[in-house]
Each structure stands twice: as C-alpha cells, then as structure tokens.
Amino acid sequence: MSQISRPPSSPAPARLREPSRASQVLLVIAIASCLPYLALKIAWIAGSRIGIPSGSSLLDEGTRVALISVNALTVLMDAAVIVLALVLTQAWGRRTPAPLLVFPMWAATGLLTPIMAGFPVQLAVGIFSGPAEKSSSNGDPFLDDWVFGIVYGGFIVQGLTLGILFVRYARQRWGHVWQGRMGELPRDEGRAARTAAVAGALLALVPIAVHLMWAAGSNSGLPQQRIDERTAEFNALEFLSAATAAVAVAGVLLLVFAPRATTFLRLPVKVPLAVAWAGSGAVGCWGAWMSFAALIPQDDPAKQPPSLMVTTNALSLVAGLLLAYGVASFLRRRTS
Numbered sequence: 001m002s003q004i005s006r007p008p009s010s011p012a013p014a015r016l017r018e019p020s021r022a023s024q025v026l027l028v029i030a031i032a033s034c035l036p037y038l039a040l041k042i043a044w045i046a047g048s049r050i051g052i053p054s055g056s057s058l059l060d061e062g063t064r065v066a067l068i069s070v071n072a073l074t075v076l077m078d079a080a081v082i083v084l085a086l087v088l089t090q091a092w093g094r095r096t097p098a099p100l101l102v103f104p105m106w107a108a109t110g111l112l113t114p115i116m117a118g119f120p121v122q123l124a125v126g127i128f129s130g131p132a133e134k135s136s137s138n139g140d141p142f143l144d145d146w147v148f149g150i151v152y153g154g155f156i157v158q159g160l161t162l163g164i165l166f167v168r169y170a171r172q173r174w175g176h177v178w179q180g181r182m183g184e185l186p187r188d189e190g191r192a193a194r195t196a197a198v199a200g201a202l203l204a205l206v207p208i209a210v211h212l213m214w215a216a217g218s219n220s221g222l223p224q225q226r227i228d229e230r231t232a233e234f235n236a237l238e239f240l241s242a243a244t245a246a247v248a249v250a251g252v253l254l255l256v257f258a259p260r261a262t263t264f265l266r267l268p269v270k271v272p273l274a275v276a277w278a279g280s281g282a283v284g285c286w287g288a289w290m291s292f293a294a295l296i297p298q299d300d301p302a303k304q305p306p307s308l309m310v311t312t313n314a315l316s317l318v319a320g321l322l323l324a325y326g327v328a329s330f331l332r333r334r335t336s
Helices: 021-045 061-089 091-095 098-134 145-178 191-215 224-228 232-257 270-293 307-335
Strands: none
Touching: 021 061, 021 145, 061 091, 061 098, 061 145, 091 145, 098 145, 098 232, 098 270, 098 307, 145 270, 145 307, 191 232, 191 270, 191 307, 232 270, 232 307, 270 307
16 A cells, blocks of 8 residues: 655744844834824823914814824824834743734734835925925915924834834744745635635725826815815825835735746745735725724815715725735635
C-alpha cells in the first residue's frame, strides 16, 4: 500500500520577544504626539476659545452641544491611540486576542494614513499655488493656522510611530501571514470573500468617480460654503481620495483572486496586503466619519452637505467594509 504524504504545514509564528528599547522610545513619542491634540480638545470642551478666531462657526450657539459631543468622541479616539501603543509595547499586550487588536489598528490606519499623505500634499500645493490662491476663500477662518500645524503634525507622528510599532509586533506574532509571493497563493480564497470584494469594488466606483469629478473642478454635489472656499488644495485632496479608493480596490482584488498573470507572480504578498489594509481602512473609516459629521445640525443651510455628498460618503463606508471583509478573509485563511 502506498504511503500517503502529509501536506506541508504552515510555518508557526515566531515567539514574541521582550519589547526592545526602540519600542519603548517609540511608545514615548506616540504618547507625546497625542498630548497637544488632547489638551486642545479638552480645553474646547471646557469652554476655552484657544485657537478659535472670532467669527468661526465653532462658536455658533446652535451647534455648541453637538460640537462638545464630537470633541468628546475625538478625545476618546485619540486616547485609543495611546492604548494601542501600550498594547504593542507591553508584555501584557502580547496576550491580546487578535480581533481586539486588529480592528482598532485597521481603523487607526484608515483614519491616519490619508492625513499622513494628504497634509504634506496640501502644504506643497498651497506653497506652489501662491498667496492669491490662498486668500481666495471667503468668510471667517475656521481655526487659527497654528492649530492645523500642531494637530496634523501630531497625527503624522502618531501614524508613523503606531505603524512602526504594529509592524514590529505583527512580524513576531503573525509574520508568516505575509511571507511569499503572489504566485504561491492558492486560488481558493472562497466565494464569500470574492463576492464581497467584487461588490465593494463596484460600489467604490461611485466615490472614485465623484472625487475625480470634484478634483477636475466640478461643483456638483458640493455645499455652497465649500464652493466659496474652494482652492487648489481641495482639488489635490479630492484626487488623493479617488486614488486611495482605486488602489484599495486593486489590492483587495489581487489578494482574493490571486491572478496568475506573469506581472503579478513574483509580486511579494505584503505589497497588495499593505495596500488593501490601509486603503480599505481609509475608504471605510473616512466614509463613516464623514457620514457621522453630516448628522451634525447646521444653522446655515449653505453648510449642509448635499445629497450627492451624503450618498458618496455612505457608499464609501459600505465599500470599505466589504473590501475589509476580503482582507479579513485572506488573513484568517493564512493564519489558519
């Protein structure tokens, strides 16, 4: 009787080592980068006007309760960055169940990555567009200029430190997940994952088209206030939003379909996985955040988001979740 050979088993993840000195330094930097934002938000909740110029819409009495609630929520969100940094660097964090860590990290990646890419782009476009372009907006300023520098600078540092810490952590715990090349992936990802990926890709076509339309200069579906304050920086950010959704779709489809085209056979698995992870998070989480922001009541009808903007954000939310399901299915099969 012929001997039946066993299929090769998946490599086991490496045992987690003690947090290094570099990880502890990154932890301190991550916590420090959260403090200015937390201090500003807590001050605003307490009634301070620091960084808020007179005439800003943040001072409208009709929206004060809603804005206090939003500020409280963002305090919790930024505090969650500190918790994540601790989980990724402390001994007790290495026993955290995977879902309790992976989902918050996916959301944090999705919220911070567009800021890390968009804020430098916005600054560069603002420099090259010249003073005339910058001064073309009408109305009172929303916040003092220094606030944006401190807040978004802090977000960039948070994204960098949290990203490095997560990669170091995940390399030890789940490093086998992203090993290999696309040509080595099985082509049996599962009908549910493929269906979700295709549905997410089709839904994402609408936000991609709308953001490209806005980037090209169209004002359809924009609130009047946004039209009045439109600059080249806005156009650049809209193009970046469309590009982010497009690469998210491409990354997820590559993972779940594992095409055998020669172009992709030697592509490292970690490339589409990283793109799909960050892209689906950006599409879904920013769609969720913008949909939530649309619920805040506005005294001025010109500030209310039109139906096209609301629909675009809602479709981004759903598309991001469907694409994320494809990523989650891939990770679950690889870790099993």
